[in-house]
Amino acid sequence: MGRIIIRGGNRLKGTIRVGGSKNAALPILGASLLCPGVTVIGDVPRLRDVDVMISLLEYLGARVSRNGHTLHIDGSNVRPLDVSEELMRRMRASNLVLGPLLSRFGRVCISYPGGCDIGSRPMDQHLKAIRKLGADIVEQRGFIRSTSKGLVGRDIQFDVPSVGATENTMMAAVLAKGTTVIRNAAREPEISDLATFLNGMGAMVSGAGSSVIRITGVSEMSPVEHVVIPDRIEAGTHMIAAAVTGGDLSIINVVPEHVEAIIAKLQECGVDVTETENSVRVVAGGELLGGDVKTMPYPGFPTDMQPQFVALCALARGTSIITETIFENRFKHVPELRRMGADIRIEDRTAIVRGVPALSGTHVATSDLRAGAALVLAGLAAENTTVVESPEHIDRGYEDLEHKYRSVGADIHREL
């Protein structure tokens, strides 16, 4: 809790290590429900969202122990208990227990995870898929109750390449009879990491990372050890921190391929980005140029980097047009950036940003984790002092963010 205090204007210089991916860890934690025995998951970031997922697994009977960034999860005593609305509402990704519980036990009952600040977040694609696999679904009073006498592999065509629906369907299909084909599947790297984890447990998943994923059902799964891929959105956030402060950051534990769209856009904005096998170096110093972005499913420019990129454009020369195609309400950071002096106009799902010479620090409110991150970036670049309220939203997706930026020269601390 507390608030983050930033005295802006310092150029960030040095090295930052990126943690394991939140959005890979969450589905993989769900997949640990698929079998008895102890799975071991490495480089799991210490985040509020991970804590929520661990609480959910423990509620269902899993035994979880954490040693630093390594989790041991024993799924032996898991039972498909009804998941309360209170538990489900704490995090949308709680819905990632749907596939595993239905797969292993033929029964699951969760409440709708509820929308959040960035959009309505429906689950129609999740339900369409498990219904196609043969599950019965009853939706009443905000709960989704699903049972099956044995799922059967089918061809499933998604209307939208939903990350969560792809993940739930993969986990529902691994123990089904026969082969499941998911078409128009999400292609995010986190999907591929989940497939690697599932195959390590004995599943037969192929095509992950492409829009057609094939899953041949197996009779049982067994525990596995796995290290989570690096968090590409955390990496992109640090890249923009270097850009907006005119800094020179080496960002390590990065898969450059996973951040190609971000690298390309930063280079268009006049920032120098070089790659090694597992790191990127971002050197800024000249004038930032504005750039146009349309958020798209992977491998396009990620929606989870849109708020951070708007913060960059607020300080860049010229006018930038940023269109948010994934979520219908993901500009909560804009009013707060305006209070710092940004010149931004919203037309439906598009932000028209006219760069200004400088932003000025003030009190700003956070509403979701990426909007909060964008405000931290703006504070790092702004004149005077920025006070970021409710940093618990940021803690959902970033581990020790202020410590990481202080270690490379930012004047930033948390006031409890």
Ligand code: EPZ
């Ligand atoms: C995942 O959410 C990520 N979360 C989100 O990251 C990310 O923004 C999102 O994918 C898009 O990349 C995790 O992985 C835990 P979707 P998810 O289902 O799976 C529509 C962050 O900041 N849709 O791919 O919930 C939906 O409305 C978070 O780390 C349906 O219409 O996203 C949206 O417009 C925020 N029907 C689009 O698809 C469905 O059944 C993408 O949603 C499901 C989704």
